[in-house]
Amino acid sequence: MGPSERQKKILRAIVEDYVRTAEPVSSKAISQLPELNYSSATIRNEMAALTDLGLLEQPHTSAGRVPSALGYRLYVNELMQDYRLSTDETKSLNQAMEMKMAQADKVISQIGKLVSQLTDLPAYAVRSHVQQLSVKRFDFIGAGTQSIILVVMLSSDEIKNKLIRLPLVITDHDLKLLGAVLNASLAGIPASGFTPELIDRITKNAGDAASLVPIVVDFVADLLQAQQHSEVFLTGQNRLLSQPEFHDIDKAQQMLTTLDEDIISNLPATIGGNGTQILVGPEDISKELRDTSVVMTQFDIGEGMKGMIGVVGPTRMDYAKVTARLSYFAEGLAKMFGTSELPPSETDKEDS
């Protein structure tokens, strides 16, 4: 049987107090709240019940109570009140987002920094491709007799390029031929489809430009690989140190390295749930991370790409506030990357 309404109210009060103070919460503190006007003894009884239900924990016999992982779960699922962004906050959020984010991959790392600043916690940002990438079209631009520029447009509509210094002089005509052959044979094919036979055939058809084929193919293959592999940006680690739970250097370091290693490599895989997710440390990530939680939000970037921003903090963190900021941000971003409505003056700006 679950907790009573009053018990939930108390639980909520405890979580919120704990979030504020980072100290175990006493019955007295709760009994003094205007909305819970009972004596400390009454609260104590209820707290004992909540402890039996596994929603609270006691660091030691004569200390106050602290929410357990289960307690947090209940809190974030049912009890948490939407945090209302103040107009000041929305203003600064908007301002932050309006910042010129010059290049597409820079955007994602900028976002990380912003989120970190706004929550005063470490944050990370991920961009990951959910579809197999391929090249949509190839173009060559002559750049003097000694070099040409290869420009490829990916299926994600990103454009990448490479300057190729020529080992020999190649005529415009040959270049056109090569372009045509490549467009005919490689367009739409993901890196996994680059079989030796295919390459062979292309080389045969490429005429005098045959010597360029391996260079181009290697470049494209590398590119597709590299893009596939998603990127994670992590910033603001130092902000974690101001949290009291990490005043223990060892914990702090363990935390930071886990951040660097685990989170970075595992979280992209976690991508899949939708909207804002809250991972409560020991429950959802790893038992060692007693005091760590992650709040993350995903959003669509369109063109087969997803983005994700997340905040890492003490299990005791202000979920409501963090969540609010995060989703507001994610909405803004989704709009910014807006899949459909592209006003002609605000075209995509891509960089390879």
Add this chain to the structure above:
Amino acid sequence: MGPSERQKKILRAIVEDYVRTAEPVSSKAISQLPELNYSSATIRNEMAALTDLGLLEQPHTSAGRVPSALGYRLYVNELMQDYRLSTDETKSLNQAMEMKMAQADKVISQIGKLVSQLTDLPAYAVRSHVQQLSVKRFDFIGAGTQSIILVVMLSSDEIKNKLIRLPLVITDHDLKLLGAVLNASLAGIPASGFTPELIDRITKNAGDAASLVPIVVDFVADLLQAQQHSEVFLTGQNRLLSQPEFHDIDKAQQMLTTLDEDIISNLPATIGGNGTQILVGPEDISKELRDTSVVMTQFDIGEGMKGMIGVVGPTRMDYAKVTARLSYFAEGLAKMFGTSELPPSETDKEDS
């Protein structure tokens, strides 16, 4: 009057012992070294002298000695022995460098990570332009009727691009015209030279493509600005926490934030000295940073760009080793970016 030879020898021993142990060095410890076979009393006398010279310090009356900032300075300038990289080390350094560093700006951040790993300290990497950038040439590629790709080659030989969705249909002919006009009027001109009059003249000459002019110009102007502004990558902050001097959380945090703020913003400006430089904390950076030093090395990337890699660590760090690794690395990089010898198969790989 400077220290005697014997005093220097003692100073060197003290620095090196302190680097190893992170504990104040006692006269006894020194007197036991085979190369300084004096009684502890003798050493004590000399140590007292070195203290008078300001080269050593005493944390408190009955503790051993610790090198002062001045002491370190003398050490790194005169006393430090070249650290010989073992073959194992060179091997792993080479291996690390051979790693595919797919894109030009990625390279620089990868380097940071590598250096951090190899020194087990936080490291940063900077790429900065020393010359005013301009565009070398403009090209357009049609991509369907609704969009075109603008490709610009910068004076640094980097290539950037932008996908432009067209508000209207533009003929190939118009596009060629626009390209010609831009190449004629904007090539070689830095952003600062984009005067309203110039833009005006271009727009007049652009015929039917006039509506594209502002888009292109804005893009280019932004681009040149953004590139000018140098980028700093900092990684491995957590490694600092394993150093005993930062077991004090407050120090650690102060350090980390200073890292984030000061170093990041100020060091690029410091670019200018040549070769490997050692900045001893309180002396060269800021008085607050009692325990922090920076070792940094610059190298030429060619094409009006400079790179810099640096390591941040406790003032007590193994300067010899760090310096060795750093310069080895810098050499390798300079070679890699090698200005002149570009084997045709290993062309520049640029990304915009």
Add this chain to the structure above:
DNA sequence: CTTTAGCACTCGGGGATATTGAGTGCTAAA
């Protein structure tokens, strides 16, 4: 004049011990 042995003195670190006070659980009365 330089080196060294000897000795008194200093002072931080660590361990043991006492003290405090916040908080609990339980009981009995309202």
Add this chain to the structure above:
DNA sequence: TTTAGCACTCAATATCCCCGAGTGCTAAAG
């Protein structure tokens, strides 16, 4: 069902003391 009251627990803090590493100085030896 709520509350007042009280005994009890235990982490955190303060206090004290001792240990020993290390120094500075002096006086003797080289």
